[in-house]
Amino acid sequence: MSTKPKLTFNSARAAAGYKKAVQNAADQLLKDLYEEISQRLNTSEGKKDLQKMTENEEMIFRRKVIGCADAIMDSYGTGSEMDKTNPFYNAYRHSSLWNVSRRGTVAIVGRHKGFYIDIYGRKRYSTGRRETENIEDYYEPISPSYAFQRAETWFTKGNGSKVNEVLSRYLAEYIKGMHQYFDYR
Amino acid sequence: MPITPFSDRLAVIDIIAGDPYIKSLGFDRDKIYNTSYTNEKLEKDTRQIFVYNTNSENGDIDIYISPVIEIDISVPVGQASKACLAAEQIIALLSGREINGHTACELIAPSPVNLPCQFGYECIGLRFRYNATIFNTVKTV
Known part of the structure; x- marks a missing residue:
């Protein structure tokens, strides 16, 4: 006797896929922010002084661009x-x-x-x-290059900021691929 | 059209500098720079515009890349309204405009945006993107 196939939603796989999409968006934002700051720094010492940092926890993905002394002095200036x-x-x-x-x-x-x-x-x-x-x-x-301050403005100001744009793009791709989390058997 | 950042910036400068309304706001051609904003270039009581490329974005399809042109309008803080009026006019002049045969320029959010700058100045940033094909040809002498 044959049973009727059923359509089921695999929520565990969908949640894992969602986390992966957010993680990829965070990686992309880190890359973009790093490039944005690096491009705006005026000194080669400042550019060399930029570092990327990635920390992944179960539900939190941290991405940081760290500027050491030369990068900070480039961005905020020195002396008078x-x-x-x-x-x-x-x-x-x-x-x-x-x-x-x-x-x-x-x-x-x-x-x-x-x-x-x-x-x-x-x-x-x-x-x-x-x-x-x-x-x-x-x-x-040194005159300030405003590299960090301006990058932060472009990345975080308003609804159309880079952060919103990148997150929306990655989540739209995720939603487009939602069919893969449905099983029909 | 292939990637031509230098002539694209020049074309943008020509459009801005040639506009009578922009001129009437006090932005002279010799104060419109084909380079990025730096404090060293800030001149006292002068209205300046800086036109330069920032990082490109991926194009809409594989054969394209999207160069991004940033335009920073800098004025003494007491003349902040001039920067706003110039920003409005530049958006009107460039949005949807085709430059050097590329696809039409498109304003990128969150433009127009107030940028951090030297005390006593007001700076408004605008960004436009367009698509250029990635097939540049090798030039010969």
């Missing part, structure tokens, strides 16, 4: 050219990395005598001979 709207500007000013001899200025000035840790985390020594003296003739300040 520094962009003080940097959200971490206050934290920087109150950190041990800030040159306390910068009194009432953001210009690059000589440090007081003694050892200090530079922006790259290296231990350095200052003779203190030019303490508080503006030394931007020797260490030229």
